[in-house]
Amino acid sequence: xxxxxxxxxxxxxxxxxxxxxxxxxxxxxxxxxxxxxxxxxxxxxxxxxxxxxxxxxxxxxxxxxxxxxxxxxxxxxxxxxxxxxxxxxxxxxxxxxxxxxxxxxxxxxxxxxxxxxxxxxxxxxxxxxxxxxxxxxxxxxxxxxxxxxxxxxxxxxxxxxxxxxxxxxxxxxxxxxxxxxxxxxxxxxxxxxxxxxxxxxxxxxxxxxxxxxxxxxxxxxxxxxxxxxxxxxxxxxxxxxxxxxxxxxxxxxxxxxxxxxxxxxxxxxxxxxxxxxxxxxxxxxxxxxxxxxxxxxxx
Amino acid sequence: xxxxxxxxxxxxxxxxxxxxxxxxxxxxxxxxxxxxxxxxxxxxxxxxxxxxxxxxxxxxxxxxxxxxxxxxxxxxxxxxxxxxxxxxxxxxxxxxxxxxxxxxxxxxxxxxxxxxxxxxxxxxxxxxxxxxxxxxxxxxxxxxxxxxxxxxxxxxxxxxxxxxxxxxxxxxxxxxxxxxxxxxxxxxxxxxxxxxxxxxxxxxxxxxxxxxxxxxxxxxxxxxxxxxxxxxxxxxxxxxxxxxxxxxxxxxxxxxxxxxxxxxxxxxxxxxxxxxxxxxxxxxxxxxxxxxxxxxxxxxxxxxxxxxxxxxxxx
Numbered sequence: 001x002x003x004x005x006x007x008x009x010x011x012x013x014x015x016x017x018x019x020x021x022x023x024x025x026x027x028x029x030x031x032x033x034x035x036x037x038x039x040x041x042x043x044x045x046x047x048x049x050x051x052x053x054x055x056x057x058x059x060x061x062x063x064x065x066x067x068x069x070x071x072x073x074x075x076x077x078x079x080x081x082x083x084x085x086x087x088x089x090x091x092x093x094x095x096x097x098x099x100x101x102x103x104x105x106x107x108x109x110x111x112x113x114x115x116x117x118x119x120x121x122x123x124x125x126x127x128x129x130x131x132x133x134x135x136x137x138x139x140x141x142x143x144x145x146x147x148x149x150x151x152x153x154x155x156x157x158x159x160x161x162x163x164x165x166x167x168x169x170x171x172x173x174x175x176x177x178x179x180x181x182x183x184x185x186x187x188x189x190x191x192x193x194x195x196x197x198x199x200x201x202x203x204x205x206x207x208x209x210x211x212x213x214x215x216x217x218x219x220x221x222x223x224x225x226x227x228x229x230x231x232x233x234x235x236x237x238x239x240x241x242x243x244x245x246x247x248x249x250x251x252x253x254x255x256x257x258x259x260x261x262x263x264x265x266x267x268x269x270x271x272x273x274x275x276x277x278x279x280x281x282x283x284x285x286x287x288x289x290x291x292x293x294x295x296x297x298x299x
Numbered sequence: 300x301x302x303x304x305x306x307x308x309x310x311x312x313x314x315x316x317x318x319x320x321x322x323x324x325x326x327x328x329x330x331x332x333x334x335x336x337x338x339x340x341x342x343x344x345x346x347x348x349x350x351x352x353x354x355x356x357x358x359x360x361x362x363x364x365x366x367x368x369x370x371x372x373x374x375x376x377x378x379x380x381x382x383x384x385x386x387x388x389x390x391x392x393x394x395x396x397x398x399x400x401x402x403x404x405x406x407x408x409x410x411x412x413x414x415x416x417x418x419x420x421x422x423x424x425x426x427x428x429x430x431x432x433x434x435x436x437x438x439x440x441x442x443x444x445x446x447x448x449x450x451x452x453x454x455x456x457x458x459x460x461x462x463x464x465x466x467x468x469x470x471x472x473x474x475x476x477x478x479x480x481x482x483x484x485x486x487x488x489x490x491x492x493x494x495x496x497x498x499x500x501x502x503x504x505x506x507x508x509x510x511x512x513x514x515x516x517x518x519x520x521x522x523x524x525x526x527x528x529x530x531x532x533x534x535x536x537x538x539x540x541x542x543x544x545x546x547x548x549x550x551x552x553x554x555x556x557x558x559x560x561x562x563x564x565x566x567x568x569x570x571x572x573x574x575x576x577x578x579x580x581x582x583x584x585x586x587x588x589x590x591x592x593x594x595x596x597x598x599x600x601x602x603x604x605x606x607x608x609x610x611x612x613x614x
Contacts, residue, residue, distance in 0.1 A: 137317075138317070140314055141317030141318060141320075142321075144317070144318050144590055144593060144594045144597075145321075145552065145593065146548065146549045146551070146552030146553045146590075146593055147553070148552065148553035148555060149552035149553060149586060149590065152574070153325060153586045156573075156574045156582055157325040157326070157328040157329050157579065158328045158330070159329065160574075229440060233440075233442045237444060237556050240444050241555070241556065241559060242574065242575060243574060256444070260448060263456055264456055267452040267456055267457070271445070271449055271452060274442060274444075274445025274446075274448065274449065275445075277445060278440065281440040281442065282436065282437065284440075285440050286436065289436070
């Protein structure tokens, strides 16, 4: 796909002079295309997600099929590419299927928290006054818990399980997202163009949607993207503690815990689920960092 | 300064109040009747009635909260369902072990990360910077409960050099290898995330200071580079120390996974056992104490920052 558009790195001044201006998202996409590190980790991430989504097509075996005689065998044993777990189930299949619940439990809370926390933050920032105090001081209370502790506290009290774990993680992520949205909104609200829009009689709905949200969305989304890796690590951590996914469902955190006894028999198998979590969270962090610098219009 | 300290102290009161409300409500998040969560499942009707009266569970919620708060204020967190011992005893017996683990981990993390971050900040944009930034990303991306297992596999299972879990017998003696060897793997594991975070903070603080005019002036005056760096580091240190303080609070509350991996008898391990046995009084008490420690640490860091940087007080 070659176009005749100038390929010089766009700056604010250039963009104004150029005959065809690249939009904001065009600039972001352009920068990402020339960032090999982000592209590489983006590809890794995409493969992890696709592998989880299409697990039922890719998986070589039934992830629930146990075998007493084939327990804790190493990679390559009788067609088990990555060996078998403590109940003789195929590791590769369980890792592929396990990605589904792990990714779901890590990502869904971030999405919901972005909607709720971001919404609350915009309301708090735009309304100011008593509404702001009320919302932000409530958030301060949840800020007073270290994130791991809060997640464990809520899901531990509620009795574990996937749904309770996701509720707990959502509550963990709402306060920081709310704070980011509130800060961004407060900054935008006091800018002249918002006053100008309101002075010309633009309805509040339009000002919020167009002028405020347009400027708040960037920082909120960047921050939310950095939270997904935390979400995956916390979600697996909850399952590791027995608070998330319940056996026999495959999940990376739960598998890591179940295989802890196996470190004396087959250490490589015991370490595999953690490698999956690690690769996913490194990729997420690298992609999020790449997005951050690509979306930073000042640089 | 005094006025600022007073204001900051007072602002922590509503937070602590909110934290206590959240911890109080944890019992009501649990499925079923709160009485059942406070008692062993085989408790007879008489005990149930007695506990109901004792906790005032027949009273309206705000009254219940105040009753609970009154007990907590004098250190009565109820009794553990699993052991029958007072929760306060259980917490304070384990808390010291977590302070030891978290404190050492933060110190180790700081020593490593400050050097790494300084190197990266001095050569911002260079290949050394990229290497350190990579190390930092790995540090914050590693699930530490997995790192712990890998370290156990390498050093305990394969090399048989270090113990895999626990803390040794008898009173902990920091001068004897018999005891210190139990600390090594948990400390390395727990310091991984703070290494990443502190290295990033140091890097940006150092690279910012190195671009300031006084550094140019020092260089123009012909000062040797190591003395220039000493001046620069003095200016970069406060935000790094602040982050280190915050990390201590985070580790105090966040060591549950690592303590579980190593069966380290701290408050996190206590919490993880309480979850498995559904010991809600222990869960509630431990979380309250750890959250209050977190609030107190953050407050201390704030006051420290304002004492070295007077600009914060005016904000």
